[in-house]
Amino acid sequence: MDSPLTDALVGTRRFFTRGSVSEDRRTLSLEGGRSGDSFYRDRWSHDKVVRSTHGVNCTGSCSWKVYVKDGIITWEAQQTDYPSTGADRPEYEPRGCPRGAAFSWYTYSPTRVRYPYVRGVLLDLYREARAKFGDPVVAWASIVQDEEKAKAYKSSRGKGGLVRATWDEAVEMIAAAHVYTIKRWGPDRIAGFSPIPAMSQVSFVSGARFNELIGAPMLSFYDWYADLPNASPQMWGDQTDVPESGDWWDAAYLIMWGSNVPLTRTPDAHWMTEARYRGQKVVAVAPDYAENVKFADEWVAPVPGTDAALAMGMGHVVLKEFFAERETPFFADYTKRYTDLPHLITLEPVGDEGESGGVLRPGKFLVAGDLPDHPEANSENAMWKPAVLDAVTGEVAIPQGSIGHRYGPEGEGKWNLDLGDIDPLLTLLPADGSAGETAEVELPRFDLGDTVVRERRGVPVRRVGGHLVTTVLDLMLAQYGVGRPGLPGQWPEGYDDPSVPATPAWAESITSVPAAQIARLGREFAQNAVDTEGRGMILMGAGTNHWYHSDQIYRAMLVLTTITGCQGRNGGGWAHYVGQEKVRPLMGFQHMAFALDWVRPPRHMNQTAYWYVNSSQYRYDTFTTDDVGAGTGAFEGRATMDVLAQSVRLGWTPSYPQFNRSSLALADEAAEAGVDVKDHVVSQLKSGDLKFAVEDPEAEENWPRVLTLWRSNLFGSSAKGNEYFLKHLLGTTNAARAKEAGPEHRPRDVAWPDQIPEGKLDLLMTIDFRMTSSTLLSDVVLPAATWYEKHDINTTDMHPFIHSFNPAISPPWQSKTDWDAWKAIAKRFSELAEDHLGTRTDVVAKPLWHDTPEAMATVHGVVKDWKTGEVEPIPGKTMPVLAVVERDYTQIHAKMTSIGPLLEKVGMVTKGVPYEPTAFVEQLGAVNGRVHGGPTDGRPKLETDIHVAEAILHLSGTTNGHLATQGFKALEKRTGTELHDLSAEHEGKLIRFADTQAAPVPVITSPEWSGSESGGRRYSPFTINIERLKPFHTLTGRQQFYVDHDWLLRMGEALPIYRPPLDMTRLFGEPRIGEQGELGVSVRYLTPHNKWSIHSEYQDNLFMLSLSRGGQSIWMSDIDAAKIGVKDNDWIEAVNRNGVVAARAIVSHRMPEGTVYMHHAQDRLIDVPLTETDGKRGGIHNSLTRIVMKPSHLIGGYAQLSYFFNYIGPTGTNRDEVTTIRKRTAEVTY
Amino acid sequence: MRPMAQMAMVMNLDKCIGCHTCSVTCKQAWTNRAGMEYVWFNNVETRPGLGYPRGYQDQEKWKGGWVRTPSGRLTLRAGGRLSKLLNIFSNPKMPAMSDYYEPWTYDYETLLNAPAQKHFPVARPHSLISGKPINVEWSANWDDDLGGSQQHAAKDPMLKGIEDKVKLEFEQTFMFYLPRICEHCLNPSCAASCPSGAIYKRVEDGIVLVDQDKCRGWRMCVTGCPYKKVYFNHKTGKAEKCTFCYPRVEVGIPTVCAETCVGRLRYIGLMLYDADKVLEAASVEDDHDLYEAQRSVFLDPHDPEVQREAERAGIPGDWIEAAKRSPVNALINTYKVALPLHPEYRTMPMVWYIPPLSPVVDVLQETGNDAEDADNLFGAIDTLRIPVEYLANLFTAGDTAPVDGVLRKLAAMRSYMRDINLGRDPNPDIPARVGMGEEEMYDMFRLLAIAKYDERY
Structure with missing residues (x-):
């Protein structure tokens, strides 16, 4: 050791200690007598460990161990008891992430909502009115009908002043507001919002069930x-x-x-890091050096928003080398059978001169009904049976499996993908090397500036029954610029020719990714698919999906996975990972959540349109729909509101509030007049005496009046155009700076009063366990139990298990579970309804639904509007379905807490498959017990959260093998192929709640989903379609590259195409990206997911804040930062017309120049100062965004383009936005 | 031969996703209490970056660990133990709170209690030390994911000497994560620094602990530990450190950080070593020899003589069995893919690391060759985004050869397995080129990729 003297000194220690000093005097060892260690043993000791998980908006679905000591939750750690995936692959343990690991902090945190709170101004008014009038409903009316009083409490929203109330008082106010609103305005002026149910299904069911029972719409979330x-x-x-x-x-x-897998799919990321060791090639496409790039073999860094161009460049290479230059048998066989590539498309002349004018554009699918001489011309649904050319006979053939075979008696046993003797031609180009007959078609491109440019390229054609036709593949090759000998038109010279889409060089010019890399990646992906029979996968996420033109980005990417035969394979195909959470026990969940056991149909609303209208954002649209159409002329100068109003009146998309009169009043009118309610509504609409509310949204009778949030932080998270919400919906302080649209931009079919109201909403109520932007803004806040304080069930699509929540402690202070809170509201509501509502008749307008024959409303996707007299208004055909239902408002609580009789009477349907659940409703009566007495006498109980969980588990195929088998057998009748063997191994299995408490339980293969898990295989979508020839739910029954609806054709989007991000300079007058002015530098503003939160949750968690920057931050490149003199951690402001954000800069060279990231949903509660720009509290990430809807997402009534809840609809895009970043110079004040 | 048993850990950095779950679960279980707010027994650093506490690897500054005197003896860098005793009342060279970070909280209750006011209420940060409002300027993980890279990563002590190879520019970006706990060294300089004899190694498993009864708060250990993994509890006035979760390990469950690691990159196992050889190995002259020197201290549990000696030394039979099955032993000694962190500190650390491989064929992006081809992979290692020199500064005192060898093995494994994955005949040349047999390579693949719960611990 260091010196002899030290040796001696240290050596003496041997004589004074119990331990042993090593011979070399180097170290001290100790055995026994370690009383000094007891501290850590005490720290570790605990009384019990309880299984639970987190019900937030997260796909993790991780099972956790919650440790409890002395009745206090101490901490959590991951469960490791997932059933094995098999001997030769990794396991799911230990699923979890730092956010989840920090959850228990909330239990006792100072931000915990412990008691009911009411806005003080409102509570004073209510107490006063209650004392005066006695009746709670009258009291509520007296406040909201008094302009001054209403303004007093609405204008103070969000600005402190919440005071404690009792549960009784708070619930009474909520109930009174509901009763009053139904009575005065109708039930659809109330809305409920709770996001993504999969991860706490019972909690979602609670409020959803209440809302649907009273006739209030549930707002969608996925779109x-x-x-x-x-x-x-x-x-x-x-x-x-x-x-x-x-x-x-x-x-x-x-x-x-x-x-960005490590960040957004933290518990799953190991599968990727481990699969590399198996020789998997990994490529990361990200504009920044994201966390996942570390694991990739290659980093591809395209300009943000240009992913479609990159995908098309790769697709060009695949189509050229694997389709045009040679036939690849594996791809040809797959695409013939499972895609629309061989389907015939008519070419239609442009202009008045007809075909002689010489200009053709791709038109409609040729269907049996278009061919008078064809044997199937007069078959059932002949207009819904697309055609191919048979290579053997040279004749037109109608393959089975289209939507035309899906409905009606003739199609029974024929809805399958068996081609029989048909060998469809993929291309009409003769095999002998000649070009045969050809025609030039006009194809759009959007990459050359503000408007569409059309180029002509040739395709081989045939004439069939008077129609000039080609195949989808031939059109796709033309669209991708893949030339073949003898075809006329503009074609690229080679891969290095950037002038024509979609060569690698063209893609490089847009994306900045080297052409050689693009070509190689395309080639590699395709060759890998050939070598492995389709084991190539693309994980795609928010980075590519949150754009205005995300559907086109995705379609271009899906071309890659589909033409290479990767879809429907284990290890292959798309893997869309953003917000995609899967409610595995879908059927039971839907029937309980939407109260389909008591009343049908439910009111479901697409939330994007809801807020576009009701937060008045449309009033600030300084562009027309034609601008967005880039000069395609698709919408002739109409505004998005016009297009929305048309979509609503044609029954394509839902819209609530529904009509400009109460739906209850309409029924009363009809009864009084002695006419049928539906006839009454149709005639009133036709005469113009009745309007859809969306046609005059600023009129007070059309406002939303009550909004309830639970499991949700709308105003701290998803509310795009947050400041417009604050202004028009809530009527409080806001930072919106945009100007209203001028006359040239206004809608023509929608009323435009001079004033936009502020404070439309009478009641905002939130149930939460912590303070958020939404609770701050709420009029009433109810204290919720946390995820460690209740029973519930949880699933995801990231793993195949169902598992449970269990209370580690009882809900502390005055908190209640969501189920109990909503029960309390339902109880008081039902009591107040005695005097004010009773039983009423309600007329529900519902859009044409997907997976029903209603989807065959629009032949050839040709748009005809009853308003202009093109067709008659016929409910369920040319306008919404009208349904008349009875609502006994005094029995809402009784119905909510018992299972209704419709399950036995009408059965259940999920995705078009019928089920007969009587035996299991019976069984639930035994399991949950039955109601004794009252209007629901004898029905199975739904008293407790466990009862609801049991009902979901009993009534779903994924958790009840009997039902899965029953569903497959029903489906077999339609497909004529064997399916029920898929669930045979589990036919006798019924997963009970207690099973999910013991350990995560694998689910059962069921027709509710498209993949097979039989024999314990890993879930991959569409494997049943591919292996069992079960059609896709599309027009052709195949995977469709081509979509021929009028609107898509006119928009130039029949086939996948690259469309640049929206030009915010042209549309909204924002500075161009890169522009530097006095105020700062203009940049692309992206809001990806945060490493330190799951949406708005956890961003306020002290552990997460201590591991990050401690408050709102914006990542920017060192180059942009230098331009405006910003250093790491400097305060900056991000400003655009929509609002102002105050944050700190995180400056890093991993960020590309010209782009900033403000991680999603940091909320405004933590260390956000007053801004320099306007002296108000800085905004949230969505203060800078706003809703911009894409018209094509409003299409309905046409095969796969038909509405269902969270299935299709306009998306609240948020990636096309730009902002100016400036350095804060003023002192930071709060 | 004097066999002793040591609990040890290997972390595969090639799998670390930088999620910090380990940090949070450890914090919740062990240091979520007064006096320890700033303490993270387990932390995760983005490299290049400063780490926690800032720049702790700069031993010129912090004086941690051992140095070898010209005469070949080991002495504490902070000064010999005699000088420590003589200067016991002077301030030791140790990080200030600001070098860790000043822990804070927020006035969260404002959000609920704010009276009616003009603006939306907001919770402001307050120091947990002074209770006063603070401006947050550093945290437990401030430079995560290269945040503030020009100001912070640029000062990474590990970049010293390779400045010309590392440019902090967008196109050249690289990063990886380094999770750290106490190294539970065979030659712990913290223990040697302690004037009170409060720090000891447990005889049976080598876990290094601070006896809370004996600690007198001299804080010499904080200075002595070159990894800065001994912390001062400013409430109790005593030193605390990672305990290798002995209350869990003793009952047969892994440490919190290992069991909760969602990247599945941590392995725990028993190592047998010859206690008589530790000093000699720690004293070899050339820093580059320290890695092999430490490996030479380990005893092969499959060797009958070792087994006999171990039994004689009182090591129970099932412990010897555990040492035979130890995944840590396999990674360190059988496959030789794990390396020690900073062997040049001469503490003989017992938490080892598999260096990160990727991104690997990025540099070949324009060659048009099959990226998984073995030749391309080997060629790429020399031009990795993460410079081999940087990794060598962490794991082999700057000697690139061992790091290069590990990376080649990982690359070869991927290439070899790709043939199997694609249903082709495996190519025995690939493992042969890195000195491995086919079965050995396959077994290594299983341990690195599949690694079920009971195979990791």
Whole structure:
């Protein structure tokens, strides 16, 4: 050791200590007698460990151990008891992330909502009115009808002044507001919002069930979050279905494209890092050096928003090398059978001269009904049976499996993908090397500036029954600029020719990714698919999906996975990972949540349109729909509001508030007049005496009046155009700076009063366990139990298990579970309804639904409007379905807490498959017990949260093998193929709540989903379609690259195409990206997910804040920062017309120049100062965004383009936005 | 031979996703209490970056660990123990609170209690030390993901000497994560620094602990530890450190950080070593020899003689069995893919790391070759985004050869497995080129990729 003297000194220690000093005097060892260690043993000791999880908006669905000591929750750690995935692959343990690991902080945190709170101004007014009038409903009316009083409490929203109330008082106010609103305005002036149910299904059910029972719409979330990939309904007729993360292991080639796996799929990321060791090639596509880039073999860094161009460049190479230059048998066989590539498309002349004018554009699918001489011309649904050319006979053939075979008696047993003797021609180009007959078609491109440019390229054609036709593949090759000998038109010279889409050089000019890399990636992906029979996968996420033109971005990417035969394979296909959470026990959940056991149909509303209208954002649209159409002329100078109003009146998309009169009043009028309610509504609409509310949204009778939030922080998170919400919906302080649209930009079919109202909403109520922007703004806040204080169930699509929440402690202070809170509201509501509502008749207008024959309303997707007299208004055909229902408002609580009789009487339907659940309703009567006495006498109980969980589990195929088998057998009748063997191994299995308490339980293969898990295989979507020839829910029954609806054709989007991000300079007058002015530098403003929160949750958690920057921050590149003199951690402000954000800069060279990231939903509660710009509290990330709707997402009534809740609809896009970043110079004040 | 048993850990940095779950679960279980607010027994650093506490690896500044005197003896860098005793009342060289970070909280209750006012209420940060409002300027993980890189990553002590190879520019960006706990060294300089004899190694498993009864708060250990993994509890006035979760390990469950690691990158296992050889190994002259020197201290649990000696030394039979099955032993000694962190500190650390491989074929992006081809992979290692020199500064005192060897093995494994994955005949040349057999390579693949719960611990 260091010196002899030290040796001696240290050596003496041997004589004074119990331990042993090593011979070399180096170290001290100790055995026994360690009383000094007891501290840590005490710290570790605990009384019990309880299984639970987190019900936030997160796909993790991780099972956790919650430790409890002396009745106090101490901490949590991951469970490791997931059932095994098999001997030769990794396991799911230990799922979790730092956010989840920090959750218990909330239990006792100072931000915990412990008691009911009411806005003080309002509570004073209410107490006064209650004392005066006695009746709570009259008291509520006296406040909201008094302009001054209403303004007093509305204008103080969000600005402190919440005071404690009792549960009784708070619940009474909520109930009174509901009763009053139904009575005065109608039930659809109330709305409920609770996001993504999968991760706490019972909690979602609680308020949803109440709202649907009273006739209030539930607002959607998937489209609203911009997470819904409209490309999925467009291509597959499927909301979204994706592989579990365990299936990444099966992929031999994995592209992470706009999906930052370690950050947003933390518990799943290991599958990717581990699959690399199996020789999987990994590519990361990200504009910044994102966390996942670290794991990639290659980093591809395109300019943000240009992903479609990148995908098309890769697609060009695949189409050229694997389709045009040679036939690849694996791809040809797959695309013939499972895609629309061989389907015939008519070419239609442009202009008045007809075909002689020489200009043709791609038109409609040729269908049996278009061919008078064809044997199937007069078959059932002949206009819904698309055609192909048979290579053997040279004749037109009608393959089975289209939507025309899906409905009606003739199609029974024929709705399948069996081609029989048909060998469809993929291309009409003769095999002998000649070009045969050709025609030039006009194809659009949007990459050359503000408007569309059309180029002509040739396709081989045939004449069939008077129609000039080609195939989808031939059109796609033309669209992608893949030339073949003998075809006329503009074609690129080679890969290095950037002048024509979609060569690699063209893609490079847009994306900045090297052409050689693009070509190689395309080639590699395709060759890998050939070598592995389709084991190539693309994980795609928010980075590519949150754009205005995300459907086109996705379609271009899905071309890659689909023409290469990767869809419907384990280890292959798309893996859309943003907001896609899967309610595995879908059927039971839907029937309980939407009270389908008591009343049908439900009111479901697409939330994007709801807020576009009701936060008056449309009033600030300084562009027309034609601007967005880039000069395609699709919408002739109409505004988005016009297009929305048309979509609503044609029954394509839902809209609530529904009419400009109460739906209850309409029924009363009809009864009084002695006419049928539906006839009354139709005639009133036709005469113009009745309007859709969306046609005059600023009129007071059309405002939303009551909004309830639970499991949700709308105003701190998803509210795009946040400042417009504050202004018009809530009537409080805001930072909106935009100017209203001038006359040239206004809608022509929608009323435009001079004044926009402020404070439309009478009641904002939130149930939460912590303070958020939404609770701050709420009039009433109810204290919720946390995720560790209740029973519930949880699923995701990232893994195949269902598992449970369990209370580690009882809800502390005065908090209640969501279920108990809503029960309390329902109880008081039902009491107040005795005097004010009683039983009423309600007329529900509902859009034409997907997976029903209503989807065959629009032949050939040709738009005809009853308003202009093109057709008659016929409910369920040319306008919304009208349904008349009875609502006994005095029995809402009784119905909410018992299972209704419709399940036995009418059965259940999910995705078009019928089920007969009587035996299981019976069984639930035994399991949950039955109601004794009253109007629901004898019905199975739904008293407790466990009762609800049991009902969901009993009534879903994924958790009840009997029902799965029953559903498959029902489906077999339609498909004529064997399916029920898929669930045979589990037919006798019924997962009970207690099973989910013991350990996560694997679910059962069911027709509710498209993939098979039989034999314990990993879930991958569409494997049943591919392996069992079950059609996709599309027009052709195949995966569709081509969509021929009028609107899409006119917009130039029949096929996948690159469309640049919206030009915010042209549309809204924002500075151009890169422009530097006095105020700062203009940049692309992106809001990706945050490492330190799950949406708005956890961003206020002290652990997360201590591991990050401690408050709102914006990542920017060192180059941009230098331009405006900003250093790391300097205060900056981000400003645009929509609002102002105050944050600190995180300056880093991993960020590309010209782009900033403000991580999503940091909320405004933590260390946000008053801004330099306007002296108000700085905004949230969505203070800088606003809603911009894409018209094509409003299409309905046409095959796969038909409405269902969260299935299709306008998305609240938020990636096209720009902002100016400036350095703060003024002192920081709060 | 004097066999002793040591609990040890290997972390595979090639799998670390930088999520910090380990930090949070550890914090919640162990240091979520007064006096320890700023303490993270487990932390995760983005590299290049400063780490926690800032720049702790700069031993010129912090004087941690051991140095070898010209005469070949080991002495504490902070001064020999005699001088420590003589200067016991002077301030030791140790990080200030600001070098860790000043812990804070917020006046969260404002959000609920704010009276009616003009603006939306907001919760402001307050120091947990002084209770006063503070301006947050540093945190437990401030430079996460290269945040503030020009100001912070640029000062990373590990960049010293390779400045010409590392440019902090967008196109050249690289980063990886380094999770850290106490190294539970075979030659702990914290223990040697302690004037009170409060820090000791447990005889049976080598876990290094501070006896809370004996600690007198001299804080010499804070200085002595070159990893800065001993902390001062400013409430109790005593030193505290990672305990390798002994209350859990003793009952057969892994440490919190390991069990909760969602990247599944932590392995725990028993190592047998010859206590008589530790000093000699820690004293070898050339820093580059320290990695192999430490490996030479380990005993092969499969060796019958070692087993006999171990038994004689009182190590129970099931412990010897555990040492045979130890994944840590396999990674350190069988496959030789794990390396020690900073062997040049001469503390003989026992938490080892597999260096990160990726992104690997990025540099070949324009060659048009199959990126998974073995030749391309090997060629790419020399031009990795993460410079081999940087990794060598962390794991092998700057010697690139061992790091390069590990990276080649990982690359070869991927290439070898790709053939199997694609249903082709595996190519035995690939493992042979990195000195491995096919079965050995396959076994290594299973341990690195599949690694079920009971195979990791």
